[in-house]
Amino acid sequence: MLRSAAASWTLFFGLLLIMAGNGLQVVLLGVEAKDSGFSNVVTGFVMAGYFLGMFFGSILVPKLLNNVGHVRVFGAMSALASAAVLVIALFVNPLVWAMMRILTGFSFAGMYIVCESWLNDKSTNETRGQMLSLYMIVSMGGMGIGQMLVGFGGEQSVTLFLLASVMVSIAVVPILLTAGSAPGFEAPERMSMRRLVQVSPLAVIGLAINGVAVSMMFGMGAVYGRSIGMDNTEVGYFMTAPMLGALLLQYPVGRLSDRFDRRLVILSVSIMGGVAAGLATLFGQQQFALLILCMLIYGGALFPSYSLCIAHANDFLTPSQMVAAASGLVMVNGIGAVIGSPMAAMAIEYLGIGSFFVMIAGVQVLLALFVLFRMTRRAAVPNEAQGPFVAIPESGSAVAASLNPEAQWIPSSEEVTEEEDPFHDNPYVN
Numbered sequence: 001m002l003r004s005a006a007a008s009w010t011l012f013f014g015l016l017l018i019m020a021g022n023g024l025q026v027v028l029l030g031v032e033a034k035d036s037g038f039s040n041v042v043t044g045f046v047m048a049g050y051f052l053g054m055f056f057g058s059i060l061v062p063k064l065l066n067n068v069g070h071v072r073v074f075g076a077m078s079a080l081a082s083a084a085v086l087v088i089a090l091f092v093n094p095l096v097w098a099m100m101r102i103l104t105g106f107s108f109a110g111m112y113i114v115c116e117s118w119l120n121d122k123s124t125n126e127t128r129g130q131m132l133s134l135y136m137i138v139s140m141g142g143m144g145i146g147q148m149l150v151g152f153g154g155e156q157s158v159t160l161f162l163l164a165s166v167m168v169s170i171a172v173v174p175i176l177l178t179a180g181s182a183p184g185f186e187a188p189e190r191m192s193m194r195r196l197v198q199v200s201p202l203a204v205i206g207l208a209i210n211g212v213a214v215s216m217m218f219g220m221g222a223v224y225g226r227s228i229g230m231d232n233t234e235v236g237y238f239m240t241a242p243m244l245g246a247l248l249l250q251y252p253v254g255r256l257s258d259r260f261d262r263r264l265v266i267l268s269v270s271i272m273g274g275v276a277a278g279l280a281t282l283f284g285q286q287q288f289a290l291l292i293l294c295m296l297i298y299g300g301a302l303f304p305s306y307s308l309c310i311a312h313a314n315d316f317l318t319p320s321q322m323v324a325a326a327s328g329l330v331m332v333n334g335i336g337a338v339i340g341s342p343m344a345a346m347a348i349e350y351l352g353i354g355s356f357f358v359m360i361a362g363v364q365v366l367l368a369l370f371v372l373f374r375m376t377r378r379a380a381v382p383n384e385a386q387g388p389f390v391a392i393p394e395s396g397s398a399v400a401a402s403l404n405p406e407a408q409w410i411p412s413s414e415e416v417t418e419e420e421d422p423f424h425d426n427p428y429v430n
Helices: 002-007 009-035 040-068 070-090 094-122 128-152 157-170 172-176 193-199 201-227 232-259 262-280 285-314 319-351 355-375 398-403
Strands: none
Touching: 009 040, 009 070, 009 094, 009 128, 009 157, 009 172, 009 201, 009 232, 040 070, 040 094, 040 201, 040 319, 070 094, 070 157, 070 172, 094 128, 128 157, 128 232, 157 172, 193 201, 193 319, 201 232, 201 262, 201 285, 201 319, 201 355, 232 262, 232 285, 262 285, 262 355, 285 319, 285 355, 319 355
16 A cells, blocks of 8 residues: 555645645635625536536546547646636636636546546555545545635735646646556446436435535535635635545444445435534524534535445446446536535525525435435345445546446446346345
8 A cells, every 4th residue: 555655646746736726716716706796696607617617527538538648638637727727817707707617627627537547557456445545535635725725815816816826737747757657548438327226316316416515515615604704714714624524524434334224324424414504504703613513514424425325326236337337426416516506606695695504404404305215115235235335535536436446447348238237136226
């Protein structure tokens, strides 16, 4: 593990810079949109542009990789993401910002795919799980560091935009210095929506709702913080707290899901997230410490549900099907993320700022109710038949699923046919 991590230090350092730049942008844009007088609805659609760009990037970038290679794609995506930040700093216009956010999302999707495929190439069967864990820690840690940086700019927001641009630009340097040839790449096939629903309706709905919830929080969270009187430093703490909560609770929650019915654990974290968000409605800037505590708990419940849903689907799959299923589930999550920010923005605009956490809590309650419904429709998978929980970063692409030690990424020509499908007659898939 240490040898593999040391050999990949340039990759992880570049990833850290990418995520820090991304985290700073997310908070800074919300703060600046509020200070610039953008309406909440306009801000919601601007922030949704990132997730829309991510969605299209995950489809189109793999084709670019096959044509021009990893290094060139990463360099191009880094340049585009860096330029997009500078354009946002120059033009305070919601239409320009929305277009640049789409470009940013597209570019970051490309950089994530390059990093993950490179990481997959450098990992062995013995180190895949540990490398994936390190990838998640670096991703979330980098995101949190970037969000905290918003408090260091004072009133000079342009300085922070420049800093975000510089971090994304420098990220390409360690990648270009990576020794060895670029890895081969073949984009994973996506399992059809019909088959995903057949495998696990809970995973499909759970990942869609998770995308909505994440987009609500990170699309409009900074706007909420600014609206209740937080300064930049407080907004940074407010937005970083869920990431810290995820780092603290991801693995304990995962271990519980290996010992009990995963649906029960998904139900528990949904209720915990809903309660934390509901309590957050009671606290404002004057009770900042209690609000941060709610955010820690909420993040610790929200982010593990992403990996839990994928793990639940994997319990009904063979290793050769897991990457294809994860690819489809990531797309479902992306669709949910596209609509989350506008939903939260419209609630704030027409129902008031107090509706922000009410909406977030409602989304968690909706998932909990669906879990209860599914528990009446299908028998639990025996513990001995469950695969191990593997934490997958929320920001990752479908390629990250190939790092799951249980999964096998096979060419599409070798995919399992309908007749060979082992869950075709699985008593738990009904």
